[in-house]
Amino acid sequence: MPVETSSENRTWSLSGGNVSYVLHQDDQDHLLNLYWGPRLPAGSVCFHPEDYYTFASFDLPLSQLPLEIPVCGSGWYGTPAVGIRNACGDDVTSLRVISADVLPGKESLPGLPALYAESAEEAESLRVILTDDLTGLKVTALYSVFASSGAVTRSLRLENTGSAPLTVTSLLSASVPVWDGGLDAVHLNGAWARERRIIRTPVREGELRISSARGASGHEENPFLALCDRNADEFSGRVWSSAFIYSGSFMASARVDNFGHTRMSVGMNPDVFSWVLAPGESLCSPEAVMVFSDQGFNGMSCLYHALFRSRLARGVWRDRPRPVLINNWEGTYFDFNEEKLLSIAGKASELGIELFVLDDGWFGERDSDNCSLGDWTVNLRKLPGGLSGFSEKLHALGLDFGLWFEPEMVSPNSNLYRSHPDWCLHVEGRSRTQARQQLILDLSRPEVQEYIISAVSGVLSSAEINYVKWDMNRNMTEAFSASLPSERKKETQHRYMLGLYHVLETITSSFPEILFESCSGGGGRFDPGMLYYMPQTWTSDDTDAVERLKLQYGTSMIYPASSMGAHVSAVPNHQTGRSVSLKMRGDVALSGNFGFELDLTKLTDAELSEAKEMVSLVKSVRDLTRHGTFWRLLSPFDGTYTAWSFVSPDQRDVLLCVFSTLSVPNTAPLRVRLRGLNPAFRYAAENGSVCSGAVLMYQGYTVFLRGDFSSFVVRLKAL
Ligand code: DGJ
Numbered sequence: 001m002p003v004e005t006s007s008e009n010r011t012w013s014l015s016g017g018n019v020s021y022v023l024h025q026d027d028q029d030h031l032l033n034l035y036w037g038p039r040l041p042a043g044s045v046c047f048h049p050e051d052y053y054t055f056a057s058f059d060l061p062l063s064q065l066p067l068e069i070p071v072c073g074s075g076w077y078g079t080p081a082v083g084i085r086n087a088c089g090d091d092v093t094s095l096r097v098i099s100a101d102v103l104p105g106k107e108s109l110p111g112l113p114a115l116y117a118e119s120a121e122e123a124e125s126l127r128v129i130l131t132d133d134l135t136g137l138k139v140t141a142l143y144s145v146f147a148s149s150g151a152v153t154r155s156l157r158l159e160n161t162g163s164a165p166l167t168v169t170s171l172l173s174a175s176v177p178v179w180d181g182g183l184d185a186v187h188l189n190g191a192w193a194r195e196r197r198i199i200r201t202p203v204r205e206g207e208l209r210i211s212s213a214r215g216a217s218g219h220e221e222n223p224f225l226a227l228c229d230r231n232a233d234e235f236s237g238r239v240w241s242s243a244f245i246y247s248g249s250f251m252a253s254a255r256v257d258n259f260g261h262t263r264m265s266v267g268m269n270p271d272v273f274s275w276v277l278a279p280g281e282s283l284c285s286p287e288a289v290m291v292f293s294d295q296g297f298n299g300m301s302c303l304y305h306a307l308f309r310s311r312l313a314r315g316v317w318r319d320r321p322r323p324v325l326i327n328n329w330e331g332t333y334f335d336f337n338e339e340k341l342l343s344i345a346g347k348a349s350e351l352g353i354e355l356f357v358l359d360d361g362w363f364g365e366r367d368s369d370n371c372s373l374g375d376w377t378v379n380l381r382k383l384p385g386g387l388s389g390f391s392e393k394l395h396a397l398g399l400d401f402g403l404w405f406e407p408e409m410v411s412p413n414s415n416l417y418r419s420h421p422d423w424c425l426h427v428e429g430r431s432r433t434q435a436r437q438q439l440i441l442d443l444s445r446p447e448v449q450e451y452i453i454s455a456v457s458g459v460l461s462s463a464e465i466n467y468v469k470w471d472m473n474r475n476m477t478e479a480f481s482a483s484l485p486s487e488r489k490k491e492t493q494h495r496y497m498l499g500l501y502h503v504l505e506t507i508t509s510s511f512p513e514i515l516f517e518s519c520s521g522g523g524g525r526f527d528p529g530m531l532y533y534m535p536q537t538w539t540s541d542d543t544d545a546v547e548r549l550k551l552q553y554g555t556s557m558i559y560p561a562s563s564m565g566a567h568v569s570a571v572p573n574h575q576t577g578r579s580v581s582l583k584m585r586g587d588v589a590l591s592g593n594f595g596f597e598l599d600l601t602k603l604t605d606a607e608l609s610e611a612k613e614m615v616s617l618v619k620s621v622r623d624l625t626r627h628g629t630f631w632r633l634l635s636p637f638d639g640t641y642t643a644w645s646f647v648s649p650d651q652r653d654v655l656l657c658v659f660s661t662l663s664v665p666n667t668a669p670l671r672v673r674l675r676g677l678n679p680a681f682r683y684a685a686e687n688g689s690v691c692s693g694a695v696l697m698y699q700g701y702t703v704f705l706r707g708d709f710s711s712f713v714v715r716l717k718a719l
Contacts, residue, residue, distance in 0.1 A: 002124040002145045003102045004042035012100065012126050013042040014143060017303075019150025019292045020045075021143075023068060023128070029096035031068040031128060031141070033177050036240060038294050039150070054259070064259070066177040069130065069141060069156070071095050078255055079265060082156065083170035086135045091169065095130040095139055102126055106144040106153070111498050111505075113245050113532030114287045115144070115153055115311050122147055122311075136162020136279075146311070149303045155287045160277040167487075168275040172267030173288035174242045178227055181260030186241075186297070187252070188222035188554055193542040193575050195219050195523040196554035198637060203227065203254045203262060211251035213272045215440075215476030215493050216520060217527040224558050225252035226300065227264055234298045234632055235675065241293075241300055242266045243558050245312070246286035247529035248497040249273070272479070274490040286529070297557065298675070302629055305560035309626075312528055313535035313563070315508065317515045321622050322536065322562070322593040323400060324352070324615050325467070329359035330543065330569045331599035334367050337382050342393060347600035349397040351608065352615040355467055356394050357402035357595075362387075364414065370437045373409040374416030376455045388463035395464060402467030402515075403459070407452045408500065409438045409473065416451075423448050425492070427478045435474035444481045444495030449503050460511050468511075470504075470534065472520040497529075504533040517565055517593075526555065526563075536563050536593050543569035543597060544576040545588040546661050546709060549636040552591060553644070561646070562626040566592030568614070570599070580709040582607055586614040587657055587711040591625055591644065594618045621655055621715065624648055628655070631675040640664060641705075647676040651693075652718035654683060659712075660705040671700030683716040690719065 004013045011034065014021040022035040022045045034045045052064050062075030070076040072083055073092030085091045104120035117123035125144040131137065140157040154174055160166050185203045187210050188196040201208065210225065212218035226241035242264055244250050249269040256262050266288045275283055289307065293299035310318060326348040328341060345356045363379055364372025383390045391401040410417045410424055412434065417424070424439040426432045432439055441448050460468070481492040508516055516534035518525060522541030530537060537559075540551045548566065555564055566589040571579040589595070596611070603611065628646030636642040642659040658672055677683065677693035684690045691701070696716070703712050 002147045003126045005102065006043035009043055009046050011043065011045060011047075013040070013045070014126060014145035014152055015039055015042065015150065016145045016147045017150035018294065021145065021152045021290070023126070025097045025100070026065075029098075030065060031095070031097050031130060033066045033068040036176060036178065036290070036292060037238065066179065068175070069095055069139065070175060078263065079172065079253070079270065080170055081172040081175035081265070081267075082139055082158065083168065083270065084132070084135065084137055085167040085169055087164035087166070093132050093135070093137065095132055097128055097130050100126060100128045107142065109155055109284055109287060111501055112284060112286050113312070113501065113529045114155070115151075115245070115289060115307060116314075117144070117146070117311065135164070135166060136160060137166060146307070149307065150292060151303060151307055152290045153287050154290070156285045157282060158277060159282040160279050163279050165279065166277045168277060168283060170267070170270035171273070171283070171285045172265045173244060173285045174264065174266040174290055176242070176264050176290065178240045178262045178264055181256060181262060182230055183227045183254070183262055184230055184232070185254050186226040186228060186557070188224055188557060190219055192219045192521055192524065193540060194547065195526065195540050195551060196222055196557070197550060198554045198557060202230070203256055205256050205258070207253055207255040209251060209253040211249070211269050211271070213249050213269055215249055215479050215496065216472065216525045217247050217250060217529070218475070219521070219524040223250045223252065223266070223527050225254065225264060225266060226297070227254055227262060228297070233296050235296045237294070237296050239293045239297055239300045240264065240290070242288050242290045243304065243528055244286065244288050245528040245532065246497065247500070247525055247527050249493055268494060272490070272493050275494065276488050276491070289528070298632055301557055301632070304558040305630060308528060308531055308558070309560040309562050312531050314532065315535065316512055317535050321626065322515070323354035323467070324618055325355040325357050325402065325595035326353050326600065327357040327359055327567060327595055327597045330574055330597045334361040336361065338384060338390060341390070343601050344599060345394055345397055345399055347608065348596070349399055351600070351612045352619070353399065353596065355400040355402050357404065357467060357469060358390070359404040359469065360406070360471070362403070371411045371413040373406055373411040373438050374414040374441070376405070376459050386463070387459065387465070391463040391465065400466035401464060402469065403465050404469045404471060405456060406471040406473060407456050407503070408441055408443060410441050411438050422482050425476060425479050426482060427480050428482065430478060433477035435477070438474060440474065440476055442481050442483070442496070443499035443503065444492050445483050445499070449499045452503050453506050456507055457510060460514065465514060467515045467517070469538065470516060470518050472525060501529075501533070508533050523551075523555070526559065531563055536565055538565040539592065542575045543567055544573040544578050545580040545585040546578060547576060548588045549642045549659055552588070553632060553636050553642065556630055556632060556644070561592055561630055564592035565595065566590075567595040567597035569597045570602070582610050584659065584709050584711040587713045588659065590614070590618050590621060590713070591657060594622070624653055624655055628653070629676050633672055633675065636661075641670055643672045645674055651676065651678040651681065654716040655713065656701060656716065657711070657713050658703045658705065660710050661708065663706060663708050663710070670703045670705065672703055673697060673700040678718070681718040684719055685714050685716055
């Protein structure tokens with residue numbers, strides 16, 4: 001069983017795959033974390049106080065115990081996992097275990113995204129209840145462990161069973177001692193158009209903290225943190241990691257104490273969060289997923305990919321091949337009419353493209369980004385037959401129809417804003433900071449949620465629409481709801497996220513056949529929370545193929561290829577000014593959900609025929625890129641070459657992709673050593689050459705790349 005209780009040792013071992021996570025109830029009923037690492041036999045870990053205490057008279061016991069849910073006031077000095085200010089104004093809290101039980105499967109979290117199990121055998125859960133007697137605070141710590149991977153999830157549910165209000169000042173979904181020092185940390189850092197670059201840095205005494213206070217997970221950091229042995233690499237060494245299934249402001253930290261012990265924490269950002277729990281009220285934290293690998297970063301990524309692909313993403317599109325699309329954004333921006341769009345669509349249909357996505361500018365009076373967000377009515381000047389007429393014409397060409405929305409926003413120049421100026425996030429008496437000439441609707445308010453549900457649903461019911469791109473193009477300022485009393489104002493950001501999740505759940509479940517893709521100025525909200533509602537995300541507004549190597553490589557740290565939108569755009573590239581061959585642009589994009597984002601009518605005949613071949617190549621490999629195990633082989637962060645591969649679960653089908661940026665003279669041919677093959681199989685390439693799996697893995701596949709920005713893709717199949 002994944003959760004084994006040892007009454008004698010008062011421990012619970014959560015084990016799966018090659019991993020164990022061991023909790024213990026000590027003599028004073030503190031909940032302790034004794035171990036997280038390679039699998040151990042259940043009941044084999046015991047608590048010995050002498051393993052933890054220095055017995056120096058000045059040191060307080062609670063600063064040295066491996067607390068699983070640290071709280072303030074009696075000797076813990078870090079950020080508390082549960083921070084509570086009580087009605088007397090102090091924050092002293094004492095949590096003692098009062099009961100625990102084991103449950104089959106995994107529960108969902110009310111109103112929040114979370115991993116799920118499809119059968120009771122896949123996962124098992126442990127529910128530990130702790131209370132603070134003086135205030136009546138009840139904490140339910142809900143753990144689940146997945147049998148095949150050993151991934152552990154944790155969420156905390158707080159309930160005020162007392163008679164006076166409590167204020168939650170911090171609530172960390174994971175706060176786990178990693179009983180080692182001398183570790184490195186890895187996180188995904190960036191900015192607009194260069195998201196999720198892999199940063200590796202030694203963790204030293206003190207605290208390393210990444211965060212977002214922007215009301216979105218953000219371009220700047222991703223809600224993910226890993227700690228690893230200093231000598232860990234892609235394929236070996238221990239990695240402890242946590243991803244946060246949430247799309248709003250977050251923090252993740254690694255704190256090394258004065259005894260060299262490290263604690264990893266992940267949760268909502270306490271700088272921009274507090275919550276009043278009136279008597280009888282409860283609050284559930286978002287879920288953290290903790291993944292351990294002793295096979296380096298690639299080992300960790302494989303576990304996340306499998307979970308996020310099929311136990312986080314939901315709906316009919318989870319397991320379907322994703323359509324090859326054409327998006328008009330970089331092709332036309334706002335400057336289009338139906339005739340222009342249909343000329344692109346006509347070419348798209350000739351190439352075998354399956355979906356036409358109409359991006360920003362189809363509604364209200366929107367000819368630039370200065371108006372109309374909130375007014376979701378079609379612009380008949382641009383589309384005289386309305387959305388239904390346009391959709392019919394696309395379908396007659398054999399194309400499905402996709403539509404862009406930015407439902408969380410309002411333009412000051414819009415009918416919606418003129419009717420409801422109080423519906424945006426704002427603070428009375430202060431100016432409303434605009435970004436991209438827009439404000440953010442206050443999704444914490446039920447009437448705003450209802451407006452969005454009804455406006456978007458109305459459009460989706462008005463025509464045959466097969467795909468939605470759900471965009472969000474600015475971060476929060478004046479992030480307070482006019483409808484909340486002063487003591488609850490700091491609840492706004494989290495209430496916004498709960499409101500957004502309600503809206504997304506309602507719309508995606510009402511239109512189950514529509515494929516939804518999330519977006520936020522590219523990848524500004526590429527997080528596990530959004531993947532629960534929409535199985536794919538626009539990776540970045542940077543479509544330059546060279547930059548995309550880093551983008552897709554970094555994103556693959558925890559996100560599967562099936563979640564990444566990847567498009568071929570025009571050259572010179574609109575973000576970098578760089579010109580890269582059509583072949584390389586296609587070879588990079590085929591490793592994600594492939595599309596074009598350019599004006600196809602401007603391609604030469606030769607380019608069109610190359611694009612047509614590309615579409616058929618994509619269709620032939622997309623099952624493999626969606627299901628296959630992804631291996632990072634050569635890093636774009638390390639030099640000229642990048643290589644990755646996809647290997648089918650039965651190891652018989654392989655796609656190797658190799659890229660070179662600036663060519664270097666007089667270099668030896670590149671040998672790429674593959675991973676994850678069966679050494680005994682013999683693999684044949686399309687050109688007839690045959691190699692054993694052992695040779696491909698241990699000696700390598702020799703690749704000749706010439707010229708700047710070149711690429712090589714080969715399919716290898718076991719004979
Ligand atoms: C930002 C997105 O990332 C782009 O792809 C495009 O949809 C624009 N918004 C439209 O305004």
